[in-house]
Structures are given as structure tokens and as C-alpha cells.
Amino acid sequence: xxxxxxxxxxxxxxxxxxxxxxLGAVSATNHSNAEREVQRQxxxxxxxxxxxxxxxRRQLTQAAxxxxxxxxxxxxxxxxxxxxxxxxxxxxxxRIGAAMVxxxxxxxxxxxxSGLHVTDGAPFSLSPEQKGSLAGDGxxxxxxxxxxxxxxVTVPVRSPLPxxxxxxxxxxxxxxxxxxxxxxxxxxxxxxxxxxxxxxVVSTVPAGAARQSDVVARRIEMSKWGNAEVVAILSIxxxxxxxxxxxxxxxxxxxxxxxxxxxxxxxxxxxxxxxRPLQDLTQAVDQMRAGTYDVALSxxxxxxxxxxxxGLQLMQTAVHSRDQSIRxxxxxxxxxxxxxxxxxxxxxxxxxxGPRGAPIAVAVINLDRFRRINEHLGYSxxxxxxxxxxxxxxxxxxxxxxxxxxxxxxxAAFARLRDxxxxxxxxxxxxxxxxxxxxxxxxxxxxxxxxxxxxxxxxAATADELMRCADLALEHARREKRALAIYEEALKPAARDQLxxxxxxxxxxxxxxxxxYFQPKIELKTGRVAGAEVLLxxxxxxxxxxxxxxxxxxxxxxxxxxxxxxxxxxxxxAQGAEWxxxxxxxxxxxxxxxxxxxxxxxxxxxxxxxxxxxLPPPLLTLELTESGFIEDPTRAVRVLDAVAALGVSLSIDxxxxxxxxxxxxxxxxxxxxxxxxxxVQGLESDPEFASVVRSAIDMGHxxxxxxxxxxxxxxxxxxxxRDFGCDVAQGYLYxxxxxxxxxxTWLEGRERVPVIAVPVDFPAEDLTDTVSLGVY
Amino acid sequence: xxxxxxxxxxxxxxxxVLCASAAFAGTVTVNATTRxxxxxxxxxxxxxxxxxxxxxxxxEAIIDQVNxxxxxxVSVVRTGTTITFPNSDRIRHQVYSFxxxxxxxxxxYAGSPKTPVIFDQPGLVVLGCNIHDSxxxxxxxxxxxxxxxxxxxxAVSLNLPPGRYRLRAWNPNAVAAIPAREVTVAAAPLSIPVxxxxxxxxxxxxxxxx
Numbered sequence: 004x005x006x007x008x009x010x011x012x013x014x015x016x017x018x019x020x021x022x023x024x025x026l027g028a029v030s031a032t033n034h035s036n037a038e039r040e041v042q043r044q045x046x047x048x049x050x051x052x053x054x055x056x057x058x059x060r061r062q063l064t065q066a067a068x069x070x071x072x073x074x075x076x077x078x079x080x081x082x083x084x085x086x087x088x089x090x091x092x093x094x095x096x097x098r099i100g101a102a103m104v105x106x107x108x109x110x111x112x113x114x115x116x117s118g119l120h121v122t123d124g125a126p127f128s129l130s131p132e133q134k135g136s137l138a139g140d141g142x143x144x145x146x147x148x149x150x151x152x153x154x155x156v157t158v159p160v161r162s163p164l165p166x167x168x169x170x171x172x173x174x175x176x177x178x179x180x181x182x183x184x185x186x187x188x189x190x191x192x193x194x195x196x197x198x199x200x201x202x203x204v205v206s207t208v209p210a211g212a213a214r215q216s217d218v219v220a221r222r223i224e225m226s227k228w229g230n231a232e233v234v235a236i237l238s239i240x241x242x243x244x245x246x247x248x249x250x251x252x253x254x255x256x257x258x259x260x261x262x263x264x265x266x267x268x269x270x271x272x273x274x275x276x277x278x279r280p281l282q283d284l285t286q287a288v289d290q291m292r293a294g295t296y297d298v299a300l301s302x303x304x305x306x307x308x309x310x311x312x313x314g315l316q317l318m319q320t321a322v323h324s325r326d327q328s329i330r331x332x333x334x335x336x337x338x339x340x341x342x343x344x345x346x347x348x349x350x351x352x353x354x355x356x357g358p359r360g361a362p363i364a365v366a367v368i369n370l371d372r373f374r375r376i377n378e379h380l381g382y383s384x385x386x387x388x389x390x391x392x393x394x395x396x397x398x399x400x401x402x403x404x405x406x407x408x409x410x411x412x413x414x415a416a417f418a419r420l421r422d423x424x425x426x427x428x429x430x431x432x433x434x435x436x437x438x439x440x441x442x443x444x445x446x447x448x449x450x451x452x453x454x455x456x457x458x459x460x461x462x463a464a465t466a467d468e469l470m471r472c473a474d475l476a477l478e479h480a481r482r483e484k485r486a487l488a489i490y491e492e493a494l495k496p497a498a499r500d501q502l503x504x505x506x507x508x509x510x511x512x513x514x515x516x517x518x519x520y521f522q523p524k525i526e527l528k529t530g531r532v533a534g535a536e537v538l539l540x541x542x543x544x545x546x547x548x549x550x551x552x553x554x555x556x557x558x559x560x561x562x563x564x565x566x567x568x569x570x571x572x573x574x575x576x577a578q579g580a581e582w583x584x585x586x587x588x589x590x591x592x593x594x595x596x597x598x599x600x601x602x603x604x605x606x607x608x609x610x611x612x613x614x615x616x617x618l619p620p621p622l623l624t625l626e627l628t629e630s631g632f633i634e635d636p637t638r639a640v641r642v643l644d645a646v647a648a649l650g651v652s653l654s655i656d657x658x659x660x661x662x663x664x665x666x667x668x669x670x671x672x673x674x675x676x677x678x679x680x681x682x683v684q685g686l687e688s689d690p691e692f693a694s695v696v697r698s699a700i701d702m703g704h705x706x707x708x709x710x711x712x713x714x715x716x717x718x719x720x721x722x723x724x725r726d727f728g729c730d731v732a733q734g735y736l737y738x739x740x741x742x743x744x745x746x747x748t749w750l751e752g753r754e755r756v757p758v759i760a761v762p763v764d765f766p767a768e769d770l771t772d773t774v775s776l777g778v779y
Numbered sequence: 780x781x782x783x784x785x786x787x788x789x790x791x792x793x794x795x796v797l798c799a800s801a802a803f804a805g806t807v808t809v810n811a812t813t814r815x816x817x818x819x820x821x822x823x824x825x826x827x828x829x830x831x832x833x834x835x836x837x838x839e840a841i842i843d844q845v846n847x848x849x850x851x852x853v854s855v856v857r858t859g860t861t862i863t864f865p866n867s868d869r870i871r872h873q874v875y876s877f878x879x880x881x882x883x884x885x886x887x888y889a890g891s892p893k894t895p896v897i898f899d900q901p902g903l904v905v906l907g908c909n910i911h912d913s914x915x916x917x918x919x920x921x922x923x924x925x926x927x928x929x930x931x932x933x934a935v936s937l938n939l940p941p942g943r944y945r946l947r948a949w950n951p952n953a954v955a956a957i958p959a960r961e962v963t964v965a966a967a968p969l970s971i972p973v974x975x976x977x978x979x980x981x982x983x984x985x986x987x988x989x
Contacts, residue, residue, distance in 0.1 A: 074875075074909050081877035109983065137982040162877040163907025163915045165982050 007274040014270035022259040033248035041244040048187035060143040063156040066099040088115035103172030120149040145226035180205045189237040196232035217241045296323035336408040339393035347407030351466040363459040365417045367473040373412035430456045457490035520740035527725040531754045534590030537575040580616035592624040606645035620650030647672035676703045680714025804938040811973040818933025821853040826925035826944040849916030863895040873909040903987035939964045952977040953985040
């Protein structure tokens, strides 16, 4: 639900609930008030009615007494003259407004009567109740005569003792009833019971109205004597009593309805007043999110919404400036102001997506020996050089293109050429632009650049591919020591092969595609076979026999080399053990890599293999390059110490090429060094090398190590090495690396250097026997 | 009550007359009591001689009006007696009677009325004052010279010549008529008890025994 609706609905519901509660309370109160009022009115009216009747009786009694006490009346009564009496009675009745006057004996028998109808036909006499007591002042009662109700007042006539009764009847007619009704405020109905049937004789309301359901009535027995069973019904209409309250309720309902409508309108207006600016702000925020930062926030208000709008405006500005600086950082090289790699890639992609036809050329440019400028002249000069170079590159005209700084001393550029033939010319113009000497603080700095070029000939070429191609061309140019090289297919490595190589290597290990090759080592002094170096070959199912250069570097990069080393060690040791069992022991040298030296469990692995195949440790030599222990000498020493402790020999490969310090070498548990083949090759062409080789050999001997030379191809080299005191030689002069069968054939009939058994501490008990085999 | 002494009591006057004329007469004492045994004052006692006609005589009586009351309230007189109604009050009274025995009306007056009223027929006369309803007096008119009214002790004594008499008794408060009876008087004193049923609140007196 929208905020506006929610606010409005909440307000309205709340108000409606309050109004409903108030109206309900008022209505209920009104209802009960009306009921109470009716009851109260009825109580009061009833009380007043009774008092009125009593007062009326007293008045009538007094009036009757006055008549009875009149001397003339008494005189007339004493005459007992009927005609006179009747006329006297009529006269007296008229005097006090009595409709009926009856004179009776003390026993109640009628002497004379006026206005009495009952006597027609039946004798009439006053009942004891009607007479009352002689001693008293008379009595009052109700009497029904001829369908009319009379208030009958009976008083004695004294002359001076009571001699007769005079009864005077005052009719309770409509007039009287209306008077009573006026005073009591109630509807008055007088009903008479005649033979079990009630008849309303007089009533101030229409017939039957006093007995309706919405009328509250009180029944008062006025007389139960004889034929005059009379009741008064005092009634009040509930509807009449409720009328004022209902009017009030109606007015309240009207007020409630009006206020509800007014509040609803106000709530909607207020809600809209709040939500419309909010909608505007939301719209503005949406635009900002889409990247538009010049949205006008037009909420001009002094309230919180105005403050919010102002805040958003400020935020927009801040976000915009931050966005710009982030973009700069993300896509711009801060030093030169050129694009960075990311921006360049994007620009190139965009250009590639553009119209086809004119090809796009990409160049990767490397400043030669730039590190030296930084090192020798300082970074500020380096930065100055970079800035000037960047400016020069940017100044090279191109139809559509860009220049970027990819890394410290590496730039890139692309341009749309007219045709493919223009590539060389564009590349040359770039080289020429950079070739001029750079002056920094009036000091000329000679700097050259190497370029790798490529052309987006293929329609599907991506920016990434082009960059990689240009990189490969650059590498090629560097290798070829040329200023510029253009990419060609031949430069592309077998990327696919690389990717699948790991899986194939795994397959090779698991399916015995690897082969051990053996190259003999010859003792120079005697020409006897001193041992053999074990080399690895891969009998690839499709590519044929592959040399170590084809897969070892890759295995080293991926860490798979450990697996290969284990495989080689295991098989070499097995082979060595076989020869040992055959009584023809031969020392074997296995290459291990830097990775293997990092393996702290190397010794236990080697020990396990020796134990399993039962090969005396001295028959195994592990060869490793100097780099193997340079990276982490401490760990290397620990690992190699452990291996050496097994009784296995260690040999340093490529001795003399690396940076191995003598101190390291001295600390290592090394038994021999192998002089790099470049020394041996140099030995033949350069006489100066002879002294270097000699020094190396002497150094090895000085450290108490056996010295081995490899790559011997001529007898002359062999002779000179022999002269220099080199112990063992290895090379094509003697034999190429051979598969097992060829090697065994080659070995036949050759004299071997006897293997001297060296007692060693084997970690495993059961090997003691093997070690004690003694002489080889 | 001071004026009471100026007028001789009728009973005393009668006794004086009787004693003077018949020295041989016997004394009869009537004791009127109520059922409850209390004295029945103001009971009228009449002896009607059955054997000989009573001697004629002219008599006079007075019924005063004192403090809005007739004094005495009950009187017994011989037929033909002239009764004077002096007014001792300072207010006026109108004495009247609607009784058939004697109907008269003395218009409002103060002091002594102009004319006395002669009660010439036997029977009961009820007197009233037209302007004071509470004033009521009873006058019994009898032919016999032998009558009396009981005192506050309820008793009264008469000297009667020997012979037979009809004894009548009446009291204004009696609830019912007292039956008459025959009494023989000799020289010896005679005591006659009369029992009555009285109701002081009774508004209408029992019928006058004729």
C-alpha cells in the first residue's frame, strides 16, 4: 500500500473508531436516560396523581360538608318533603358542581336523589363503605353509574345529631382527566371492569394507546367496591420520551459524519502533501542511480522534506565528484594522464565493435632498461621520462585510437589503419617518436623502446586476444633483440595443449606412458662406468616421445612435478634394486626440483621407497639445481640434511651458473657438484674458460666434493677435464640417454667402478640386512 | 361553672316538692352502671305510675349555654314545662330543634332570649346550635312527675308513693334502648340496678323509650 493511502486510512480508521465509540456511548446513555426519565416521570406523575385525587377528595368533602351544614338544607331535610328535597339536592349539587346528589337515611336507603340513574329499576342504597363512619367527616369512593365514573363524597347531615347521609358525585370526565394529565404530565386513562371486561371510560389518549408496546404504564387501583372496579392507567410514550435524545443522537451522527469526511479529506491532503515530494525525490534518486547527476531537486519546503531534498542535492554533488574521481582512478593512469589497462581494453573493445573495413592495429611498447633509469637517476627522473614518453606517444597521429600506460615501463596504443600494409609504418612511427633522446633537467637520457605489433585481421578478435598477441610479438622482438616485431601465428603457444597437458600428464603417470632413460657417467681417470643419470621421457600417445623440456617446466609451474619426482624415484629405485639383486649394482642419479626440496616429508618418502625396493641408499644420488636451495635455504638445509642422513648422496646440478654462495654450499650435506654444460662447451672455444672451469673444479675439490662434468662431446674436452682433475664425465662422447634395454646392452662388458658399501643408519630395522650386503 | 349555682338543680327541686306532698312515700334508689361496672352518669330515670294519674303541675327549667356547651347536657322535664335558654357566653348562639316532639328555632341571640320555649309534648328533643355543631343537648319530656337523672356516681334516689310503676331508662350514649320494666314501690326502701351499654363516641343516641 502506498504511504499516502496508509497514512490516510490509518487516520480515518482511528477517527472512525473514536467516533463510533463516542456515538455508541452517547446512544447507549441516551437510551438508558430515556428509560430512566420515563420511569422517573412515571413515578413523579403517579405520586402527583395520588395527591391530586386526595386533594380533590378533601375539597369535595369540604364542599359537601358545607352543603350538609347549611341550615336551610338541614331544615329542608327535616321536613322530609320529597319534592322540596329533590329541588334542594339539585340546587346544592349545582352550587358545588356535583353531577349527582343522593340523600339517604342513616341506613343508606335513598330518601331523595338527583342525577342518579341506578335507581331506575333497582333500589339503591349506599354501601357501608360509601357511607363511612358517622363519627367521621364522611367518606369518598368511586361509583360507576350509567357508564360514568363519579367521585362519590358522602357526609352525614346533622341536626344536630346525624339524621341522614348526603352523597355527592363528581364526574371524572374527560375534562377532569385532561386536568390530571396536564398536571402529572402523563396520559390518564380510567377503565372500568364490568363483568370481567375492561372498558376505557375516559382517556386523554386515543383508545388503546395506553396499552401499546412502546408505552410504559402504571396501573393504579382506585376502587374495588361493587360495580365500581376502577383502575387508572397512567402512561407515557417511550417514543415521546426518547424523541429529544434521538434528536441529539441524530445531530451527533451528523457531526460525526461531517467530521469524518472533513478528516478524510484533510488526511488525504496531508498525506499527498508528504508523499508527492517523496515521489519527486524518489524519481530524482532513480535518475541519480542511472548516472544522471544534474537532477534538479525542486522541493522548496521549510520542513523535513525540504531538508531531505537539500541533503539529497548535496549528496548528488558529492557523489558526482566522487564518481568522477573514482572513474579517474579506475580508468586513468595518475602519472601520465593516459588511459590505464582497463580503460584501454574498453576503448579497444568499443573500436572493435565499430564499423568493419579498416583494420585496427595494436601495439605494446616496452621501454628498454627503464629500471636502470629509476635505479641510477631516481624515481623522479623515471617519472619525468615516463611522462614525456607518454606525451610523445599521444602525439603520434592516428585516425581513431588511444594510448595507454599498462605498467611501469609498458605502454600500449591502438589505431585504425587504412589497410594492413600500414602496420609496419605505424609501428615505425611509434618507435621513431620514442627514439629521440629525452632531456630531464637538461640532461640527455638515451632511451629505446621495443614494440610488439598486431593487427585485428580476424573479425572475431577480442581486445584481450589482440593484447596477448601484441605481448607475444613484444616478447619475440626482445628475444630477437629487435626494436619491433609483428605477431604471427608461429608465436602462438599451443594454448590448447597447455590446458590439456595437466590431464594428459596425470594420464601418463597412471597409464605408464613415462619412460626412464639412462645416461652413463664415466670415471675420467679409468674410463670405467661410475653410474648413470636417470632421465624422464614421455611416450605420448599422439605426439610421440617428448623430452623433459616439453613437460617438466609445466609440471613445475603446476606443482605436478612432485608426482613426477615420486614416480621417477620409485621406478629408478626399483630398477637400481633389480640390478643390485642381479649382482650388478650401479649408482643412479635422479633429478629433484625446487618443489621437492620444499617437501618436508621428502626424506620419509625416499626412505619408504628404499625400504620397499631394498636398495642400499649409497646407490642413490639426488641431483638438484642451485636454485633449489636458494629460495628458502633454512628449510632446504633441513630437508636435505634429513635426506642425506638416510645415506643418500646429493649433487648440485648446473654448478657455476647460479648465485649459490660458497657458504651455503659449505653448509649443505652435498657430496658432488656438476659443472654446467656451458663451461664445458666454452672450454673448447675460449681458452679463458679453461681457467674458469679449472677454478670451478678446484673449488669443488676444495669443498671436499666430487666434481662431475656434463655435456662432454669431444675427446679433447674429456682430456682437458681429466687434466684439471675432474672426477666424472657425462656426455654424447660416451653415450646419449638410452632406454633401459639399450642401456643394459651398452653396459654389457664394461667395467664398472666398484661400489663401496658405506654403513648407514636406516630408519627401518629390516633394512639392516640389505645394508650388510656389503660390497658392490 | 360559676353561674351554675344561681340555678337550682332540677332533681333537688323535684325532691323538695315530692317530700312535701307525700310523707309516706317509699325511697327508691336506682343504680345505673355500665356493663363494665362503672357509673352511668346522666342516665334519665322515669317512673310512670300505673295505678293513679299523677297530679298536674306547671314547671320551669333553664338550659344555659356556657363555653359553647349546653348546661346541662341532659335534662328531663314534665310535659308543659317552659324552658328558658339563657346565653352565658359572650358569643351569640342560635338554638334550634328539628325534633318532632318540639321544633323551634331561637334566632341568633346573646343574653336571655325573648321568649321561653314550652315543651308541651312527651318525647325526646335534641337541641343544637346552628353555628356551633358541637353543641348538643338532650331534653326528655315526660308526662310522669317521677323522674330523675343519675349523678356522677350513677345513682339517684326518689321518694315514690307506693304503687306500681313502669321504669324507663335512657342515656344519650346508650348503644341500645333499655327495655322498660314494671316496679312496685312499697314503704320499704327499694334499690333498683340498671345496666347500660354505653359508647361515649356514639354519634346517634338510642331511641327514646316512649
